[in-house]
Amino acid sequence: MLEVSKINKSFTGRRVLRDVSFDVAGGRITGFVGRNGAGKTTTMRIMLGVLAADSGEVRLDKQSLTADDRRRFGYMPEERGLYPKMPIGEQLGYLARLHGLSASRARHNTTDLLDKLGLAERSGDRVETLSLGNQQRAQVAAALVHDPEALILDEPFSGLDPLAVDVVLAVLKERADAGVPVLFSSHQLDIVEQLCDDLVIIADGTIRATGDRDALRRQYAGSTYQATFGFDAGWLRDQSGVQVIEFDGPHAIFETDSADAAQAVLTRAVERGPVLSFTPRRPRLAEIFKEVIQ
Numbered sequence: 001m002l003e004v005s006k007i008n009k010s011f012t013g014r015r016v017l018r019d020v021s022f023d024v025a026g027g028r029i030t031g032f033v034g035r036n037g038a039g040k041t042t043t044m045r046i047m048l049g050v051l052a053a054d055s056g057e058v059r060l061d062k063q064s065l066t067a068d069d070r071r072r073f074g075y076m077p078e079e080r081g082l083y084p085k086m087p088i089g090e091q092l093g094y095l096a097r098l099h100g101l102s103a104s105r106a107r108h109n110t111t112d113l114l115d116k117l118g119l120a121e122r123s124g125d126r127v128e129t130l131s132l133g134n135q136q137r138a139q140v141a142a143a144l145v146h147d148p149e150a151l152i153l154d155e156p157f158s159g160l161d162p163l164a165v166d167v168v169l170a171v172l173k174e175r176a177d178a179g180v181p182v183l184f185s186s187h188q189l190d191i192v193e194q195l196c197d198d199l200v201i202i203a204d205g206t207i208r209a210t211g212d213r214d215a216l217r218r219q220y221a222g223s224t225y226q227a228t229f230g231f232d233a234g235w236l237r238d239q240s241g242v243q244v245i246e247f248d249g250p251h252a253i254f255e256t257d258s259a260d261a262a263q264a265v266l267t268r269a270v271e272r273g274p275v276l277s278f279t280p281r282r283p284r285l286a287e288i289f290k291e292v293i294q
């Protein structure tokens with residue numbers, strides 16, 4: 001488990017991180033979301049030791065991180081950093097060796113990653129000849145090639161088409177399944193919602209929400225329900241304590257003033273005829289995001 005604890009950071013007197021605390025659990029993929037300038041990259045750089053915090057601490061399995069621990073991290077920086085003129089396979093092998101892997105392990109990891117990321121055919125090609133999407137896949141490979149003990153990835157999915165997102169996700173999931181804590185940042189809420197187990201939401205340098213994605217969706221469910229009846233849903237408009245948000249034939253989305261009002265709707269509906277579904281509506285990540293960053 002990686003723990004970020006009460007990190008503060010200012011640049012030229014301007015506070016950009018304020019008591020930032022969250023956990024990245026081993027075996028889970030944590031999505032770190034926030035608008036441009038919210039503080040994601042600064043936090044990740046501090047976790048990596050590329051930047052020093054003014055105060056606060058980053059711990060791995062309850063111990064303060066050492067430079068040695070950090071060398072065993074995998075990092076995909078925001079500014080991509082592969083050598084454009086070097087063949088991709090050679091470059092990955094070189095990076096793995098730099099991290100102390102044996103020549104045979106470095107070769108094995110390079111082949112394995114290129115294969116899983118759909119770049120096997122391109123191993124001998126220079127990075128600059130790859131499409132932007134393939135360069136991005138190569139960056140992911142570079143972060144993973146030395147069997148890192150924790151992964152911190154800054155916008156690994158930006159600019160990838162949906163197929164490439166799946167390919168990269170499969171590689172990250174494999175690492176998470178092996179117990180590695182995986183943190184990735186993104187401002188693409190639909191992608192984060194789909195990919196992560198846990199969420200960290202940051203705005204203006206403060207953490208606004210953290211936790212299990214589904215638990216957060218339940219927590220922010222509020223009093224909105226969706227229902228499908230075996231008859232027209234129009235009658236809901238005359239129910240007291242109910243505000244209809246949307247209705248289309250037998251389907252309706254509505255808000256109630258209280259849990260009792262919701263139960264009353266269900267009772268009335270059953271009296272009218274078949275009720276095919278009746279559930280609290282889980283908000284989308286975009287809705288939770290809007291609510292918590294205000």
Ligand SMILES: Nc1ncnc2c1ncn2[C@@H]1O[C@H](COP(=O)(O)OP(=O)(O)OP(=O)(O)O)[C@@H](O)[C@H]1O
Pocket residue numbers: 011012016034035036037038039040041042043078187
């Ligand atoms: N080296 C620096 N000097 C001065 N200000 C900085 C520096 N690095 C970041 N900042 C400022 O700190 C704030 C947080 O920036 P950061 O890059 O961490 O945000 P972010 O959430 O990663 O945004 P993005 O999605 O745009 O990358 C911003 O206001 C940014 O301008």
